[in-house]
Amino acid sequence: MSENPNLTQTVKQDKKFSWSDLPAGYECLSPMAGVTDTAFRQICKRHGADVVFTEMASANMMLAAPTRNEAFLRYEEWERPIIGQIMGGDPKVMAEAARVIEEMGFDGVDVNMGCPEKKIVGNACGSSLLRDGDMAARIVEAMANAVNIPVSVKMRSGFYDSDIVQPQFAIRMENAGAAALAIHPRTKEQAYKGSADWTITRQIVENVGVPVGGSGDVMDREAIRRLREETGVQGIWVARGAMGNPWIFERERTERPPLAEVIETALEHARLMVKYKGNHGMIEMRKHLTWYFNGFPGAAALREQMKTVNVYEDLVRLIEQHQLLERFAA
Numbered sequence: 001m002s003e004n005p006n007l008t009q010t011v012k013q014d015k016k017f018s019w020s021d022l023p024a025g026y027e028c029l030s031p032m033a034g035v036t037d038t039a040f041r042q043i044c045k046r047h048g049a050d051v052v053f054t055e056m057a058s059a060n061m062m063l064a065a066p067t068r069n070e071a072f073l074r075y076e077e078w079e080r081p082i083i084g085q086i087m088g089g090d091p092k093v094m095a096e097a098a099r100v101i102e103e104m105g106f107d108g109v110d111v112n113m114g115c116p117e118k119k120i121v122g123n124a125c126g127s128s129l130l131r132d133g134d135m136a137a138r139i140v141e142a143m144a145n146a147v148n149i150p151v152s153v154k155m156r157s158g159f160y161d162s163d164i165v166q167p168q169f170a171i172r173m174e175n176a177g178a179a180a181l182a183i184h185p186r187t188k189e190q191a192y193k194g195s196a197d198w199t200i201t202r203q204i205v206e207n208v209g210v211p212v213g214g215s216g217d218v219m220d221r222e223a224i225r226r227l228r229e230e231t232g233v234q235g236i237w238v239a240r241g242a243m244g245n246p247w248i249f250e251r252e253r254t255e256r257p258p259l260a261e262v263i264e265t266a267l268e269h270a271r272l273m274v275k276y277k278g279n280h281g282m283i284e285m286r287k288h289l290t291w292y293f294n295g296f297p298g299a300a301a302l303r304e305q306m307k308t309v310n311v312y313e314d315l316v317r318l319i320e321q322h323q324l325l326e327r328f329a330a
């Protein structure tokens with residue numbers, strides 16, 4: 001699959017990607033480790049995502065063992081604009097990894113300054129950088145000096161609940177060379193608890209000159225509309241709201257699609273998973289399947305069975321059985 005005939009928004013390759021060229025209200029598939037691989041990105045792109053992000057890749061790992069990151073950083077041309085997200089805590093290493101991202105043909109490179117995971121934070125990476133603005137700025141500066149593609153930063157509101165670092169942190173990142181920013185306004189301590197504080201998003205929008213993306217609690221089209229209206233963000237980063245629901249990117253859609261369409265998309269997604277990851281792709285697909293079939297009446301049993309699929313044919317068989325049962329019950 002090298003081209004998506006339905007796609008109208010792909011930025012031409014001969015023109016360098018710039019965040020500022022995107023029309024206001026652009027919608028991104030936010031980076032999600034274990035979720036936003038090329039298969040899922042292609043599905044979201046098909047449904048209207050304007051910009052897609054890879055899963056985060058470790059800068060150290062990219063340089064030390066490049067083949068281990070191949071799956072994270074694989075993409076197809078028609079996914080453009082596509083941004084590679086990297087994670088690390090050393091300016092030199094991050095600059096070198098940014099160069100690799102550029103050489104791989106990505107349209108932009110994004111720095112993860114939000115990951116709350118213990119292992120990442122313990123290595124002074126991800127959200128830990130929110131505690132060290134000097135180091136965060138040095139990283140962005142080193143990257144911006146190393147590459148010609150735009151460097152963006154995805155960050156949280158702070159590390160500790162008692163120490164909200166925004167909007168000052170965002171201003172520092174802009175001054176260090178970030179061409180765009182995205183904010184998930186929860187602290188690292190909060191992880192995913194409570195709700196995202198969109199007033200922080202608004203403060204950042206009001207204090208920086210580069211495009212700002214809003215993330216956090218974007219679960220449906222109504223939330224997308226409200227987030228734009230309440231904060232003035234230029235772009236929306238959709239994360240959990242896209243899990244099992246790539247239709248969230250369809251501007252005109254008001255309801256989730258009927259079961260038949262969900263089945264068709266889930267099967268297409270599963271075929272892509274197998275194409276890129278072989279049979280292991282089906283194991284990774286299990287979680288997507290439970291998300292796709294969430295909320296349909298009577299689908300609880302089907303969802304349980306989906307956790308047991310090993311190969312694509314298992315999925316086809318399960319769906320056929322389910323449809324047969326439905327027909328008998330009708």
Ligand SMILES: Cc1cc2nc3c(=O)[nH]c(=O)nc-3n(C[C@H](O)[C@H](O)[C@H](O)COP(=O)(O)O)c2cc1C
Binds near residue numbers: 035113184
């Ligand atoms: C499973 C999962 C994995 C994530 N992985 C990343 C990641 O690799 N990099 C990143 O910047 N954010 C990551 N995030 C954060 C999301 O991009 C997003 O900012 C966050 O989920 C808030 O948006 P939401 O409330 O609309 O889901 C992840 C979130 C989830 C749920």
